[in-house]
Amino acid sequence: MRHLPVRMARWSARHAGRAIAGWFAFVVLCLVAGIAWGTNEATTKDFWVGEAGRAEATATEGGLERSPTERIMIRARSGELDMAAAGAAARDVTARMRELPQVESVAAPVRSKDGEVLLVSLVLNGPELEGRKNVVPLLEQTAAVAADHPDLVVEETGSPAISKGVNDQRDEDLALSERISLPVTVITLLVVFGSVIMAGVPLLLALSSIAAAIGLSMVASHVMPDAGVGTNLILLIGLAVGVDYTLFYLKREREERARADGRLGPEALVELAAATAGRAIVVSGLAVIVSTATLYLAADVIFSSRATGTILVVAVAVASSLTVLPALLVVIGRRADRLAPRRAACRARRGKPARAGKPETGRVFAALLRPARTRPALTLCLSVLVMLGLAVPALGLKLIDPGRDTFSRDIPAMRVYDRLTESFPELLVTHEVVTRSTPERAAQVKRALEDLGRRARTDPLFARAPQNPEGAKNLTNPAANPESPEDLRPTVRTSADGRISVLELPVPHPAPSAEAIASLTHLRQDHIPATVGRLSGVETAVSGDVARGRDYVSHESGKLPLVLGFLLLMTFLMTVWAFRSVVIGAIGVVLNLLSAGASLGMLVLVFQGTWAEGLLAFDSLGAIASRVPLFLVVILFGLSMDYQVFVVSRIQEARQNGVSAREAVLEGINRSAKVVTSAAIVMVTVFGAFVALHLTEMKQMGFCLAVAVLLDAVVIRLMVLPSVLLLLGERAWWPARRPGRTVRAQEPAAAGSPAEVG
DSSP states (O other), X not given: OOSHHHHHHHHHHHTHHHHHHHHHHHHHHHHHHHHHHOOOBOOXXXXXXXXXXXXXXXXXXXXXXXXXXXXXXXXESSSSOOHHHHHHHHHHHHHHHHTOTTXXXXXXXXXXXXXXXXXXXXXXXXXXXXXXXXXXXXXXXXXXXXXXXXTEEEEEEEHXXXXXXXXHHHHHHHHHHHHHHXXXXXXXXXXXXXXXXXXXXXXXXXXXXHHHHHHHHHHHTTTSOBOSOHHHHHHHHHHHHHHHHHHHHHHHHHHHHHHHTTSSOHHHHHHHHIIIIIHXXXXXXXXXXXXXXXXXXGOOHHHHHHHHHHHHHHHHHHHHHHXXXXXXXXXXXXXXXXXXXXXXXXXXXXXXXXXXXXXXXXXXHHHHXXXXXXXXXXXXXXXXXXXXXXXXXXXXOOEEOOXXXXXXXXXXXXXXXXXXHHHOGGGSEEEEEEEEOOGGGHXXXXXXXXXXXXXXXXXXXXXXXXXXXXXXXXXXXXXXXXXXXXXHSOOEEEOTTSSEEEEEEEESSOTTSHHHHHHHHHIIXXXXXXXXXXXXXXXEEEEEHHHHHHHHHHHHXXXXXXXXXXXXXXXXXXXXXXXXXXXXXXXXXXXXXXXXXXXXHHHHHHXXXXXXXXXXXXXXXXXXXXXXXXXXXXXXXXXXXXXXXXXXXXXXXXXXXXXXXXXXHHHHHHHHHHHHHHHXXXXXXXXXXXXXXXXXXXXXXXXXXXHHHHHIIIIIIIIIHHHHXXXXXXXXXXXXXXXXXXXXXXXXXXXXXXXXXX
C-alpha cells in the first residue's frame, strides 16, 4: 500500500496517453454497463421495518397489501357547487379512468360534509411504490376533464402524484445545486491555481468520477437495491471529494515543481507528489470508505443505498487521482516546460522580474495560527469550550420520520392534498390492523376486529366517518343515504383462505402530529389488548403512515449504538494504521466527535426551532429527519478523516525529516493550511448549495455538512489540533520512536526513486 501510489504514478507518467485514454474508456464502460443493466429499484418489502413491516408482510401474504390510490376532487370555481355539473364531471372522470390500463378500480363519488366537494377515488394496478411511474396518464386525463368543465376545478392528488412531484422537484433541486456549486468551485480553483487549465483538471476528474460511479451504482443495485437516494449522494459527495483529492495532489506537484526549479522533469515531479499526497489520498479514501461502510450495520435499504453510492464515488475518485491525474500532469508539465523559455524571454524583454514563489501561508492563516503557536493551552481550552457550547443543543435532539405531510407545498399535488384533507380529514392518516389466524377462526377474528373498530370510534383521537364509501348508492344526493349504523360498522377485509384479516381505522390528524402518534399508542396499548388481543393464537400487528414512521425511528435508534461503536473503532484503527501512533488515533476520534457534535448542535438550533424559517426558506418540523443524524455522523467522520490525514501527514513528514516536534507541527500546519482551507471552501459550497433545495431532509443534510466542514477546517485543524500536538510534543507519536534524519521528500531526488513517506 505504501508503494502503490508511486508505482501507479510512475506507470501513468511513462504511458500518459494510454492512462488518459484508459481512464475515459473506463468511465464510458461504467456508464454503458449501468445503462445496459439498468437500476434495480427497491420494492415496498425492502422498506419493511419493525411491527409495521411485519403487518405489511402479513397483509401482502394474504393479497391485502396497500395499493396506490389517487383522489380526484371536483369543486366549484366560485360560489356553491352545482351538483348536476359536478356529477357530470364525476361520470366523465370515472369513464376516462376505467379505460386506462393503469387503473384497477374506480369508486363511486363521495360528497364532503359541507357539500362543497365531490371526491372520486381510484386504485392503481401494481405495488405501492410503482404508482408514481403509472400516474402520468391519470394526471393527463384529469387535466382533460378540467378543460372540458371550465366552470369547475378538477384536480388530482394521492401518493403516486405526490411521489412524482417530489421526484420532479428533487431533479430540479439537483440542477439548481449544480448551478450554484459549479461556478463557485471553478472560481475557487482559479484563485488557488491562477490557471484555467489547472483549475479545469480537478473539475474534469470529479465529473468523470461521478459519471463512472453512477454507472457502477446501477450495476451494484442488482446486489443492493437502489432506494432512489444513491445518485443524490454520488453528486453531493463526488464533487466534494473528487475536487479535494485532485486539489491536494495538484498542490503538492506544484510545490515540488517550484522547489526543483527546473532540475526535475514532469515524471519525477509526479512521482514525488505520489509519494506524499498520493499516499495520503489512498489513506483518506480508505478512511471514508471504511467509515461509510458502517452504515450497512443499520440494516436499512436507504442507508445501504447511500453507503453504496458514497463508497463507489470515493473509490473512483481515489482511482482517478492515482491513475489519470499523474498522466494529465505530465502532459501539462511537458507543455509548460516547452513554453517556459519563451515566457521567460518575453518577461525579460518587458523588463519584468521572474515570478517569485508564493508564501505557504498568507496573513489570514498566519493570524489564525498565531493563538495556537503562542498560547496553545489557552487556545485549546477556549476552542474546545466553543465547540462544546455549539454541541449543547444536540442534547435536545428530537427525531421524526418525514412523511407526506412534510413535503414542500410548491408541489401542486401537495396543495391539492391540503385541500383534500381539509374537506375529508378522515383521509389524513389510516391505521391498519392486520391479523393472522387459522381459517376456522375467521368469523371470530372478524367480530373482534369489528369490536375494535367500534371502540376506536369512541376515542376522540379517531375519525367518525363511514368506512365503506363505495357502499353509498347516490352520494351526489346525500339526503337519499342518511348515515346509519350499518354505514358506521368497520369494514374488515379477509383473505380468500380466511387466514389474514385487515381493519382500517382513519385518524383526522396529520401523521407527524402528537394526536396521530397518541392514537397509535392507544391502539397498540389499549384497544387491541382489549379486543383481538384477547384471542389466543392470533398474531396482530399495526401498520400505516404513523406506525411506519414511529417504527422506523425506533429501528434507527436501536441500531445507533452498534453503528457508532464500529465507527469509533474503525476510525481509531485506521488512524493508528496510517500514522503508527495510538495517541494520534485517540486524538482523531475525539476531534471527530467534537466536530460532529458541534455541527449536530447547530443543526438542532437552526432546524428544530422556527427562528430561521424565513432565513433558510423552510417549515420547521419541530424535529430533525430521523435519517439525518446517523448518516451525517458517519459521513462527517469520513470527511474529518480527510483533513486529519492530509494535515497530520505533513506534520509526520516534517518530523521524519529530523525537525523538532514543535517545528514539525508548525511546518506541517503551515504547508497544509492553504490547500485544506481551499478544499474546505469547495466542500462548503457544494454542501451549502443543498440548503437552497426544497426537501427539508436535504436542507438539513447540506447545512450540517457545510457547517461541519467549516468548523473542522478552521477551528479543529487550525486551532485545536495544533494546540494539542504542541502541548504533547513527542508524546503525541507514542509508541513510535523518534526517527533519525532522512532525505526530505521535497528535496529533488533521483527521478526514479522519490523519498518515501510513512
